[in-house]
Amino acid sequence: MLKFELRPQDSKFWRLASPLLALVITVVLGIGLFVLLGKDPVRGLQMFFWEPLKSAYALGELMVKATPLLVIALGLAVCYRSNVWNIGAEGQFVIGAVAASGVALLADKESGRWFVLAVLLAGVAGGMFWASITAWLKDKFHANEILVSLMLVYVADMVLGYLVYGPWKDPAGYNFPQTKNFEAVTQIPRLMTGSRVSVGLILALLGAVAVWIFLFRTRAGFAQQVGGLAPAAARFAGFSSRKALWTALLVSGGAAGLAGALEVAGPLGQLTPYVPAGYGFAAIIVAFVGRLHPVGMVFSAVLMSMFYIGGELAQSRMGLPKSITGVFQGLLLFSLLACDTLVAYRLRWQSRGV
Amino acid sequence: MESYALLMAATLNAGTVLAIAALGLLINEKAGVVNLGAEGMMLCAAIAGFAAVVHTGSDGLGFLAGMAAGAVLAAIFGLLVIYLGTNQYATGLALSLFGVGFSAFVGIGYVQEKLPQRPSFEIPFLADIPLAGAAFFKQHPLVYGVIAFVFGLMWFFYKTRTGLVLRSVGESPQSAHALGYPVRRIRFFAVIAGGALCGLAGAYISIAYTPLWVEGMVAGKGWIALALTTFATWRPARILLGAYLFGGVTMLQFHLQGLGVQVPSQLLTALPYVATIVVLALISRNPAWIRINMPASLGKPFHPGS
Numbered sequence: 051m052l053k054f055e056l057r058p059q060d061s062k063f064w065r066l067a068s069p070l071l072a073l074v075i076t077v078v079l080g081i082g083l084f085v086l087l088g089k090d091p092v093r094g095l096q097m098f099f100w101e102p103l104k105s106a107y108a109l110g111e112l113m114v115k116a117t118p119l120l121v122i123a124l125g126l127a128v129c130y131r132s133n134v135w136n137i138g139a140e141g142q143f144v145i146g147a148v149a150a151s152g153v154a155l156l157a158d159k160e161s162g163r164w165f166v167l168a169v170l171l172a173g174v175a176g177g178m179f180w181a182s183i184t185a186w187l188k189d190k191f192h193a194n195e196i197l198v199s200l201m202l203v204y205v206a207d208m209v210l211g212y213l214v215y216g217p218w219k220d221p222a223g224y225n226f227p228q229t230k231n232f233e234a235v236t237q238i239p240r241l242m243t244g245s246r247v248s249v250g251l252i253l254a255l256l257g258a259v260a261v262w263i264f265l266f267r268t269r270a271g272f273a274q275q276v277g278g279l280a281p282a283a284a285r286f287a288g289f290s291s292r293k294a295l296w297t298a299l300l301v302s303g304g305a306a307g308l309a310g311a312l313e314v315a316g317p318l319g320q321l322t323p324y325v326p327a328g329y330g331f332a333a334i335i336v337a338f339v340g341r342l343h344p345v346g347m348v349f350s351a352v353l354m355s356m357f358y359i360g361g362e363l364a365q366s367r368m369g370l371p372k373s374i375t376g377v378f379q380g381l382l383l384f385s386l387l388a389c390d391t392l393v394a395y396r397l398r399w400q401s402r403g404v
Numbered sequence: 405m406e407s408y409a410l411l412m413a414a415t416l417n418a419g420t421v422l423a424i425a426a427l428g429l430l431i432n433e434k435a436g437v438v439n440l441g442a443e444g445m446m447l448c449a450a451i452a453g454f455a456a457v458v459h460t461g462s463d464g465l466g467f468l469a470g471m472a473a474g475a476v477l478a479a480i481f482g483l484l485v486i487y488l489g490t491n492q493y494a495t496g497l498a499l500s501l502f503g504v505g506f507s508a509f510v511g512i513g514y515v516q517e518k519l520p521q522r523p524s525f526e527i528p529f530l531a532d533i534p535l536a537g538a539a540f541f542k543q544h545p546l547v548y549g550v551i552a553f554v555f556g557l558m559w560f561f562y563k564t565r566t567g568l569v570l571r572s573v574g575e576s577p578q579s580a581h582a583l584g585y586p587v588r589r590i591r592f593f594a595v596i597a598g599g600a601l602c603g604l605a606g607a608y609i610s611i612a613y614t615p616l617w618v619e620g621m622v623a624g625k626g627w628i629a630l631a632l633t634t635f636a637t638w639r640p641a642r643i644l645l646g647a648y649l650f651g652g653v654t655m656l657q658f659h660l661q662g663l664g665v666q667v668p669s670q671l672l673t674a675l676p677y678v679a680t681i682v683v684l685a686l687i688s689r690n691p692a693w694i695r696i697n698m699p700a701s702l703g704k705p706f707h708p709g710s
Contacts, residue, residue, distance in 0.1 A: 054488075135493055190683035192694070196440065197631045198684065201677045204624050208674035216668060241453065331501055338494065370514040373619070377506020379445075383498040384480075387490040394489075 054395040061334040064392040069339050069350070071392075072385035080382050089368055091167040097367065098360030098378075108359075110245030114317055115358050118143070120254045120351035122333035125305025126262045127342040131265065133278030134298040136184065138199025139306040140330025141206035142177040146307025147314045148210055149176025151229060151321040154236040154314070155218065165235045169315045170308060176309015178300050189292055195299075207326060209327035214323055238316040250312040257305070258344040265344075274298070306330060328376070333360075335383045354379065361404060405535060411652075411659045412539035419644075420547045421605050421613055425629035426600025426636070427550070427557060427644045432478075433633055434561065435454030435594035436574035436701040441481055444503020444625030445599050449473040451462045451511040453607025454617045458517050466611045467604060474603020475596050477503065481692025482595035486588050489705045500626070508619045512602030519615045544612045546604075550644070569603045570594060574699035577706040587706050600627065624677060631680050635687050637697035 084091040102112045111396040122139050128138045150173035157165045183202060187193040211227075220230040225284070233365040264271040274297060284291065309329065314321055336354050340347030361375030425442060426612030432439055439445075457463055480498050484490045531542040561567040572580045572588060577587045609625070610617055628650060638640035657672035688694055 076550065097577055137497060187681065187685045192688045192691045193632065193681070193685040194631075195632075197627060198681050200627050201624070201631075201681050202678040205681075206424050208670040208677075212668050212670035213671070274588045334497065335501065370508050373505050373508035373512070376501065377509050378505075380498060380502025383494075384484070384502060387495050387498060388488055390490065391488040 051307065053400045054391070055395050055398045056165040057394060060393050063343065063398075064389075068389040069341065069386055070387045070390060072339070072382060074355070075389070078380060079385075082272045083374075084126070087370070089370065090378070094364065094370075097363040101363050102356045105116075107245060110247045111359060112352065112355050113247045113251050116351040116355035117248075117250045117254045117329045118329045119311055119333050119336050119354050120347060121207040121250075121257060121312065122306045122330060123304075123336035123347045123351060124254075124257050124344065125302030126333055126337040127340070127344070127347060128261060128265070128274065130337060131275045131278050131342055132294045132298040133281075134295055136181065136199050136299055137196055137199075137334060138181075138184065138203045138259030138300050138330070139333055140326060140328065141199065141203035141301060142180045142303040142328050143308035143310040143313075143330045144206040144210050145180040146173040146177035146310030146388075147321065147325045148206075148213060148310075149173055149179075149307065151218070151232075151314050154232040157233040157236050158231070161233060161235045163235055165233075166315065169236050170311050171333045171365040173279075173307045173309075173311020173315075175307065177303040177305070179300040179303075180307070181303020185296050189295060199336055201329070210321070210325060211323060211342060214321055218321065218357040220320075229320050232315060233318050236315050236317065246317055248312070248316050250316055253308070253312070255348070257270060258326065258348055260367060262344040270297075305401045306333075322396075332379055333380050338383060339386055340358060340380060353369045357382075405536070407537045407659070407662065408697065409536055409539040411640060411655055413543065414655040414658070415645050415648060415652040416540070416543060416547055418654045419648035420460055420468075420544075420550050421473050421608055421647075422557050422617070422629050422650055423550050423554070423644050423647035424546070424633060425602045425605035425626060426607065426632040426647060427596040427640060428605070429629055429641065430557075430598075430633050430636075430638060430643060431570075431601070432591075432594045432598035433638060433702060434699055435591045436577060436699050436704065437482075437485065437591050437598075438496065438630075438703045439478065439499070439595060440471050440482060440493060440597060441477065441499025442496075442602050442624075442630055443622055443624065444500035444507075444652060445474045445477045445602040445650070446609070446622045446626045447503045447507035447620070448510075448605030449603035450610035451507045451514065452603075454511075454517075454519070454610040455514055457519050457611055458514065461521070462519050463611055465651070467607050470607020470611075471600040471603040474599040474601070474606065478599020478602070479592075481599070482592045485705065486591050486595070489707060490655055492703050495557070496580065498540050498671075504620065511617050511619065514617045515619075515694065517591055518619065519611070521611070522615055531600055544608075546608060546612070554640045554644045561640065571699070577701050581706070587708065591706070601672045602629075605629070628676065631684050634694070634698075635683055637694070638699065639697075649681065650676060 081091040084094040102108050110361060115218055126139055150169045153172040154169045158261055184195050184199045187198050188195045214227045218229045220228060238250055241247045274294050277284040277291050277294040332354050336347055336350045340350035357375050357378050361372045364370040365372040425446060429442055439496060449470035452473035453466040456469035457466035477499060481495055484495045485492045525542060525544055527541040531537045561571060569585055573590045573636050581587045609622060632646045635646045639664055654676045655677050660672060661669060
């Protein structure tokens with residue numbers, strides 16, 4: 051029978067190969083799903099893995115969706131490496147978007163171009179504020195951060211709903227639940243004409259570099275992670291676990307809030323009830339599939355963006371529900387967790403009776 | 405007064421959903437496994453149960469389908485965390501994310517479907533008592549069933565040998581293993597039982613509580629159920645009380661809206677979630693209190709030494 055045997059050391063090979071194997075398994079399951087639904091699997095795969103790459107415009111759209119995913123995942127990686135389980139990035143994203151919108155709505159025709167900076171900073175502050183509720187309750191009351199951060203996602207959605215259906219509703223908007231379109235000065239500058247890719251992409255990539263330096267080249271980043279790996283060692287070394295908790299949640303909240311600001315002041319251009327698109331949850335998968343490593347997450351963010359675009363195309367061109375994206379995302383994370391067993395264990399065939 | 409009787413009835417009904425799910429989660433947590441996939445299991449069970457009733461017309465088969473869906477998903481989760489030793493938090497989260505997507509995907513064809521005429525229930529004679537009849541005696545059988553189940557579960561945990569073994573697996577898997585109990589198999593069955601009950605709760609939502617299918621209709625009840633086990637410090641009777649408390653908070657918003665209280669509806673809808681956070685913070689305030697009551701190996705994997 052098959053037996054798992056503990057490796058003397060984690061396998062470096064499988065640490066990298068496991069996400070790839072997980073992707074292969076997800077694709078195989080996906081083919082099965084298409085066949086089961088009576089759809090052409092080749093065409094199905096094309097929607098996910100070829101259409102998003104085939105033109106400059108498509109590539110741009112791929113980056114537009116990868117940007118918020120990467121920004122949020124970078125923050126979450128810092129969090130998870132410190133063993134702080136913030137799963138409410140979606141809520142921090144929403145409140146970041148709300149705060150950014152609040153500032154953007156203050157702009158008028160005379161406002162200067164610096165306004166966009168205020169919008170982004172408001173987003174960061176909003177996300178940090180929302181995450182700090184979780185940090186405070188964990189720090190002061192030991193309340194479980196998983197449940198608190200998740201509950202706050204629902205509360206954030208209600209705050210957003212209240213504002214767009216109530217005080218912030220565009221009076222000239224035919225009663226649609228949305229704010230007026232933001233002034234041009236609050237718009238995130240685009241990188242080139244003919245594509246929706248914005249400066250946000252550059253910010254995301256700079257963020258990846260910053261997170262890499264913080265995690266692997268600074269003492270503070272080291273202290274941050276020791277608490278997650280070996281709490282006792284961290285205590286002996288005098289690293290504060292409270293500081294690690296606050297840093298983790300403020301960094302991830304701020305990143306999610308920034309992503310929210312980039313979204314409302316970028317592709318959306320106004321606050322609507324459709325701001326929560328599940329990026330906060332998908333980014334959790336991005337973080338894990340990217341091995342909580344900045345370079346890995348750049349790739350996994352692009353992959354997850356392909357899942358989003360593929361889902362939309364499968365809906366419009368093949369008549370499949372858009373929620374197929376969520377199915378694939380979930381399958382990918384499941385497969386990854388299963389494949390990760392191979393990092394610490396080796397499979398051995400053993401005849402019975404030994 | 406009539407409206408208070410109806411509020412009471414609605415509270416019991418809403419509390420029942422939370423209680424069934426939380427009692428299920430209690431079983432696997434007593435065995436040392438925390439399953440964050442409750443929300444996903446409940447959603448998949450809700451659509452499975454709803455679809456079964458649409459196709460067969462039988463509520464009983466609907467509940468069975470829901471329980472089966474929950475049990476199957478829990479089995480996948482159990483295989484990963486118990487036999488492959490994956491991280492319980494991450495795997496549960498994967499189950500929730502998958503469940504949200506998968507139920508929406510499968511349920512797309514059922515959004516417009518209607519269930520056959522819903523049966524109404526009443527206990528003969530008792531239902532005719534003014535006020536109390538409307539408040540207590542016109543409920544779905546499961547509302548009474550869950551109360552009986554709590555007593556059954558207390559008896560199981562604290563009075564039977566199997567219950568003792570289950571708890572010992574959660575408190576000290578090493579000792580249970582040394583005594584020759586199959587720790588991993590016991591945990592696996594506990595996880596499946598928990599999944600089946602979450603499934604029953606999910607099916608109850610789409611078949612009896614709000615008889616229809618809407619994407620994401622569980623609306624965080626799985627997460628609230630998870631919070632309830634902590635809130636109740638892992639005791640069955642307190643789970644039931646907590647569930648009614650939260651059921652009451654959920655229903656209070658509709659009652660207040662009915663009374664014409666001038667509060668934005670979104671803020672009232674947020675009430676159960678805010679209440680969960682506040683209660684969780686208050687109950688966790690004393691870490692020693694939680695540590696005494698929590699199954700000691702909760703969330704930790706167990707590898708039988710070779």
